[in-house]
Amino acid sequence: MDIKTKVINHNKRWNISVDADKQFIQLRNRVVGVIHQFLAQLIINDIKLDRQFKKELDYSLGEEIELERNNDISSILSLNTVQKNFQSSLIGTQNKRVFTDTHIYKEIKESKNIKQLATALQVVFWILEDKDKDLPLNKIVKELRDAAKLSPDTGFHITLIKKRVVFSPPGSKLLDEGIVNDVLEWLEKYPKVAKYFAEALKIYTDGDISKYRNLLDNLRFSIEQLLKEILGNSKSLENQKDDLLCWLDKRKKHQGIIKLYQQLLYHYCTYQNDAVKHNEAFSEDEIEFMIYLTGTFMRFLMQIV
Template identity: 35%
Template sequence: MIPQLFINHTSNVLGETHEGLSGAKIVEYCSAYAIDFDVDIPHPTYPFSTDLPNKRTALRENLSAFSPEQQYIIIKNLCDLPQFSENKSVKDLKIKLITRYDELDETGEKISEPLIESTKHWLSDYPESLKLFDEALTKFNADMFQRNTLDDLRLSLEVLLKNLLGNDKSLENQLGPVGTYVKENGGSKELVNMFVKLLDYFSKYHNTFIKHNDSVVEAEVEIMFEMTSSFMKFLIRIG
């Protein structure tokens, strides 16, 4: 269940006076979902009645008419509208939604969406790496180009490391600098050793199965995606 408090917050963010949805768009989107889900909404027309205080109230009351699962889909899709692509408040709203209520997601996506969205959030200051990460995600979700997916992931991590460590080394040559970076940012000796070893195996995996043999095990793509996401999120957060 999505608490009413979160629905209220959602309506305030998505219906914000200057950068949020207009009253007409609120009616357009809510009415479309009402038809899709066969739900009656209290405000299906625009202009709104004179006793309605504002468009945020209309959005809140319309959203409240849907089931939690339907609310999850609607809020997530509204957050993904092109007009919100640079809106930090909306991006934060989406992260909260999928982190707290992802059990309502019935799409059956294979990768942990909270991890993906959180990683994209941390990559926002590294646009080149984020672009490669998004390209890999698009290919993965389309169930195509497994090798290219992993190539993009590897390069996304490599580009990020070059930015964080201030050098131009390839991934396999970053083990020493990465260890130093983790240690200098508060990592314990055990964590440094573990992280460097994992990154070493990660690099060797790509060299063996991707760069040389072109033989991708499809079932392994998901875990490589989540591992790369965890690597990048960790490295940015400790910096």
């Protein structure tokens, strides 16, 4: 049992309740701990990354950007800095940069509300997305999710789509925890399926309407590939009816659920063939519906596999 579950169970047993303001402080402290655990060394060593964070955060918030100094003055200051650093190194008293010195630590620690905290975190992961770094994003996101779950009245949703980490308010339609987050986590066992589903979500979060056709294709490929792997065949989505019926029967699912699943899947294929292949226009509502439907299809299968 992980620490998050232990804390939740303990609080239930003792009827411990925490108001929203206190929950936010607890969340902020836990977030600092997660960032320190996984990213502190990178942030300390990469001063440019930390400066880029400050610059992009200020831009996001509309804050005044620090302008570059006059070249002559900068040269003088640079020479003075070099001299001071050299002198400090000679006597062994040069201070080492630590995590609490960084802009990232200060902005997260000094955030006053959940919007400020989420914005600071989002900027951190925007920058990391552009860096060619081998980071344990799955672990980082899991730890941040656990931290948010311990502060349910003031938390956020987090979705990992390939290397992209997206923060959103609780209740956001696309980032529903059960349909999107859980499915993405479970699909780690099926990397080919995850590739298609994640690409569809990426197109949606990019807001590129011109690629909605590709988005729907990727949704279809994801459920089709999952059925191939679960059922152990190479059939197309339209030709999985008999094998799927047998597979669901063996797992003793109610006949009403089996028929409903098959009917929905049939109409899913029909829509893909009629609308998608003929390049019809797609509304955002239709796209969201297809994302949720595909996620529901796959969630059901992975729960009983």
